[in-house]
Amino acid sequence: xxxxxxxxxxxxxxxxxxxxxxxxxxxxxxxxxxxxxxxxxxxxxxxxxxxxxxxxxxxxxxxxxxxxxxxxxxxxxxxxxxxxxxxxxxxxxxxxxxxxxxxxxxxxxxxxxxxxxxxxxxxxxxxxxxxxxxxxxxxxxxxxxxxxxxxxxxxxxxxxxxxxxxxxxxxxxxxxxxxxxxxxxxxxxxxxxxxxxxxxxxxxxxxxxxxxxxxxxxxxxxxxxxxxxxxxxxxxxxxxxxxxxxxxxxxxxxxxxxxxxxxxxxxxxxxxxxxxxxxxxxxxxxxxxxxxxxxxxxxxxxxxxxxxxxxxxxxxxxxxxxxxxxxxxxxxxxxxxxxxxxxxxxxxxxxxxxxxxxxxxxxxxxxxxxxxxxxxxxxxxxx
Amino acid sequence: xxxxxxxxxxxxxxxxxxxxxxxxxxxxxxxxxxxxxxxxxxxxxxxxxxxxxxxxxxxxxxxxxxxxxxxxxxxxxxxxxxxxxxxxxxxxxxxxxxxxxxxxxxxxxxxxxxxxxxxxxxxxxxxxxxxxxxxxxxxxxxxxxxxxxxxxxxxxxxxxxxxxxxxxxxxxxxxxxxxxxxxxxxxxxxxxxxxxxxxxxxxxxxxxxxxxxxxxxxxxxxxxxxxxxxxxxxxxxxxxxxxxxxxxxxxxxxxxxxxxxxxxxxxxxxxxxxxxxxxxxxxxxxxxxxxxxxxxxxxxxxxxxxxxxxxxxxxxxxxxxxxxxxxxxxxxxxxxxxxxxxxxxxxxxxxxxxxxxx
Numbered sequence: 001x002x003x004x005x006x007x008x009x010x011x012x013x014x015x016x017x018x019x020x021x022x023x024x025x026x027x028x029x030x031x032x033x034x035x036x037x038x039x040x041x042x043x044x045x046x047x048x049x050x051x052x053x054x055x056x057x058x059x060x061x062x063x064x065x066x067x068x069x070x071x072x073x074x075x076x077x078x079x080x081x082x083x084x085x086x087x088x089x090x091x092x093x094x095x096x097x098x099x100x101x102x103x104x105x106x107x108x109x110x111x112x113x114x115x116x117x118x119x120x121x122x123x124x125x126x127x128x129x130x131x132x133x134x135x136x137x138x139x140x141x142x143x144x145x146x147x148x149x150x151x152x153x154x155x156x157x158x159x160x161x162x163x164x165x166x167x168x169x170x171x172x173x174x175x176x177x178x179x180x181x182x183x184x185x186x187x188x189x190x191x192x193x194x195x196x197x198x199x200x201x202x203x204x205x206x207x208x209x210x211x212x213x214x215x216x217x218x219x220x221x222x223x224x225x226x227x228x229x230x231x232x233x234x235x236x237x238x239x240x241x242x243x244x245x246x247x248x249x250x251x252x253x254x255x256x257x258x259x260x261x262x263x264x265x266x267x268x269x270x271x272x273x274x275x276x277x278x279x280x281x282x283x284x285x286x287x288x289x290x291x292x293x294x295x296x297x298x299x300x301x302x303x304x305x306x307x308x309x310x311x312x313x314x315x316x317x318x319x320x321x322x323x324x325x326x327x328x329x330x331x332x333x334x335x336x337x338x339x340x341x342x343x344x345x346x347x348x349x350x351x352x353x354x355x356x357x358x359x360x361x362x363x364x365x366x367x368x369x370x371x372x373x374x375x376x377x378x379x380x381x382x383x
Numbered sequence: 384x385x386x387x388x389x390x391x392x393x394x395x396x397x398x399x400x401x402x403x404x405x406x407x408x409x410x411x412x413x414x415x416x417x418x419x420x421x422x423x424x425x426x427x428x429x430x431x432x433x434x435x436x437x438x439x440x441x442x443x444x445x446x447x448x449x450x451x452x453x454x455x456x457x458x459x460x461x462x463x464x465x466x467x468x469x470x471x472x473x474x475x476x477x478x479x480x481x482x483x484x485x486x487x488x489x490x491x492x493x494x495x496x497x498x499x500x501x502x503x504x505x506x507x508x509x510x511x512x513x514x515x516x517x518x519x520x521x522x523x524x525x526x527x528x529x530x531x532x533x534x535x536x537x538x539x540x541x542x543x544x545x546x547x548x549x550x551x552x553x554x555x556x557x558x559x560x561x562x563x564x565x566x567x568x569x570x571x572x573x574x575x576x577x578x579x580x581x582x583x584x585x586x587x588x589x590x591x592x593x594x595x596x597x598x599x600x601x602x603x604x605x606x607x608x609x610x611x612x613x614x615x616x617x618x619x620x621x622x623x624x625x626x627x628x629x630x631x632x633x634x635x636x637x638x639x640x641x642x643x644x645x646x647x648x649x650x651x652x653x654x655x656x657x658x659x660x661x662x663x664x665x666x667x668x669x670x671x672x673x674x675x676x677x678x679x680x681x682x683x684x685x686x687x688x689x690x691x692x693x694x695x696x697x698x699x700x701x702x703x704x705x706x707x708x709x710x711x712x713x714x715x716x717x718x719x720x721x722x723x724x725x726x727x728x729x730x731x732x733x734x735x736x737x738x739x740x741x
Contacts (some may be wrong), residue, residue, distance in 0.1 A: 253454075343455070345708070347682050
């Protein structure tokens, strides 16, 4: 009965893969095992040329004020598209921001971008780091447009991909190409996927299997890091206050919150404020929505490839997966006995996990690394 | 870069649209009285049910609910004029529970008025509660509005004084739902007399707002969503142009209009109750106007709990429900229909369907 069900679900998954017209990673036909079809906006279809152009733009260091920072500086493919082991990202002149670089891998499945979801799409997201003073530090997008409008290689590529030249090339095309490249960074097929979606019972170790049980039961992890019958994004695309960051500014919340009430800020101004002021950063999504429910809350990240992208949390404050599990086990405080913040999300409560159960849970998360990046396993911890 | 944020003025214009969004801005609406009187807001927190497990250890979930409501209320800007706590601060009326709850409530930055709930009352008949919060029924005037607080959870003398072997037993019997040993709530003759006298001094065009723990209307007897002498209290309120009754106890959004009286229920900070109509053993009188809440996601302990900010516009109320892990709601008096209406979900086509669970 169980086998039948799995077969039926797999078939459904394959069918979905077929329906998608221009989605999916460039190399494969359907999405990788464990993932749904890649959502692609109608006005920005995936093509191999566009993905290649996006790749080039993503790695171009000329798009920063100092000429040595590109998107790839903080989203390095050799580090699973993060800047592990940095806690928070380093931009121009070694300036640091307030947040840990999230991986580009599978970011396409996120309904919002950035830790606080302040950007609605990959295309929009790509606009902002160029201008942030602690990231790429440009005053406006003009220097980028000058390069792509005059560099012979870019001129050729934009002509071929978008049929545009000179002033017709705008940041719309630039960000569409970058987004297309990011949309191609989709990886699944992890040991967990083979175990759960393909029925390969030996894909997980005994400890990982126990960890999976804890993940969906006593650990309560699955409520936010979602696993479904045909796919597992390991995120609910929602925002939660789990007691990281906000715990450090508890007495200051009223004053900090007020700052966002009266300022008529543009998206760019908020972008700068939350990445340059650590205390404002800790307000999380509240800085965007001004909703009480969002105080100190951040987007649930995917757990795919989590074992190779240390450190953890929006501020990189937890060094290991074990630290993360201990934080949850304590009910939303890193050190047992610390003060729980007043705005803690309702789902967070002490879990009463034993040491062995914590180890099993960590082992399970180590089974979420895709084969393309398996060679990075173990590296993050050693650095 | 486009301005992504609404100014407060924009918010006024599009309050309906925003109500559908997930968040309530901290900076709430200021609506001007048409005749120039000053409008104001107050916040309402209710049903914390602080519960001692044993030896000074309290139920964490209920603690967190009250702590969060207090902290969020303190962030309100512009500031509300005062806060009302709607009763059931404690679960079993114990001194330790009332003390623990009072300690949390004391963190409110505002003047706080308290309503007595049955969970505060039936252990020592309100003795310790009164030591903390004073009178069990009282009235006051604030910016041309007459406010009244009643103790609406008393019952027959025989049940209260002569039936139970211990105070603890009495408390437990009253705390139970569908309890054949229970007894209906009432305001009682003494308080009705006091109310009659109190209202005699009030002009008929003065807005009257009455706070009670039980509904002052008859909804569902099995769970004491009920006040036995509701009609008699309503009759005393009938001569006034604008009357609003705000009650706790039911842990859910309810609203209703009976002649000149608008009724609004408030959320608990502890846990949500299901709607009685889902419970088929007894007839429900749940107001038909009420749009049910999109019910709780069981993972999020705070879902379907919350607190409310209340606007008094021309003496009529707009209840802004601040709901954790859920969609905020506003139920406001609609002069066109003469009833409280949900600003976003009243039309059945606009409703969020309840979650289906398998």
